[in-house]
Amino acid sequence: MRRLEVRTPKEGLVNITRAVEEVLQGHTGLVFLFVPHTTCGLLVQEGADPDVAHDLLARLEELAPRLHPKDRHAEGNTHAHLKSLLTGVHLLLFAEGGRLRLGRWQQVFLAEFDGPRTREVWVRPL
Numbered sequence: 001m002r003r004l005e006v007r008t009p010k011e012g013l014v015n016i017t018r019a020v021e022e023v024l025q026g027h028t029g030l031v032f033l034f035v036p037h038t039t040c041g042l043l044v045q046e047g048a049d050p051d052v053a054h055d056l057l058a059r060l061e062e063l064a065p066r067l068h069p070k071d072r073h074a075e076g077n078t079h080a081h082l083k084s085l086l087t088g089v090h091l092l093l094f095a096e097g098g099r100l101r102l103g104r105w106q107q108v109f110l111a112e113f114d115g116p117r118t119r120e121v122w123v124r125p126l
Contacts, residue, residue, distance in 0.1 A: 001122055001123065001124040002023045002122070002123045002124075003120050003121070003122055003123075004016065004019050004020070004023070004120065004121040004122075004123060005118060005119070005120060006019070006110050006118070006119045006120070006121055007116070007117075007118050007119075008040070008110065008112035008115040008116055008117050008118075008119055009112060009115055009116055010112070010115045010116050011057060011112055011113055011114075011115060012053065012057065012111075012112055012115075013043075013045070013053040013056070013057070013109040013110070013111050013112075014109060014110045014111075014112065015047055015107050015108070015109055016108050016109065016110050016121060017047070017100060017102075017107045017108045019121075020033065020100060020108055020121075020123055021095075021098060021099055021100060023123045023125070024095050024098040024099070024100075024125055025098055026097060026098040027095050027098055027125040028095060028096050028097055028098075029094075029095060029125060029126055030092060030093070030094060030095070030125070030126040031092070031093045031094070031095045031100065031123065031124070031125050031126065032090065032091070032092055032123075032124045032126055033090060033091045033092075033093070033108070033121055033122065033123055033124075034089060034090045034121070034122045034124075035089045035090075035110065035119060035120065035121055035122070036089075036120060036122065037084070037089070037117075037119055037120070038080075038081055038084055039077055039080035039081055039083075039084055039113050039114035040080075040084055040089075040110060040111055040112050040113055040114070040115075040117075040119055041083065041084045041086075041087030041088055041089055041110075041111040041113070042087065042088060042089060042090060042091050042108070042109070042110060042111070042121070043087050043088070043091075043108075043109050043111055044091065044093070044102065044106050044107070044108055044109075045106065045107065045109055046105045046106065046107070047105060047106065047107025047109075048105050053109075060083050060086065060087075060113075061079075063082075063083075063086065064078075064079045064082035064083050064086070065079060066079045067079075077113075077114045079113070080113035080114035083111070083113040084111075084113060087111050091108065093108070095125065
């Protein structure tokens with residue numbers, strides 16, 4: 001297993017596709033990715049148009065607003081925990097010859113909901 005270190009903005013999607021592929025070193029098979037954090041997530045989404053990332057984050061904010069009258073968590077980041085729950089913290093992907101087998105527009109992103117931070121992504125070729 002390799003650990004990727006990713007510096008994130010306050011909130012946003014960080015494209016980690018190339019960093020993951022650097023770990024693969026010609027690997028063909030499956031690749032498991034996991035983030036050991038509770039306020040960020042992993043996702044596969046369109047990487048060509050930055051408006052997609054903007055729109056996704058805006059819609060997630062509607063589903064889990066930063067301030068909600070029922071939130072009791074003292075750190076004030078319940079919204080980030082909920083967004084992490086919605087996006088998920090792991091992915092299982094195909095690789096062939098050291099490249100991820102993704103659709104035409106797909107890329108792999110770390111989704112930051114409570115930054116800025118330095119995050120880890122654990123990558124394990126299977």
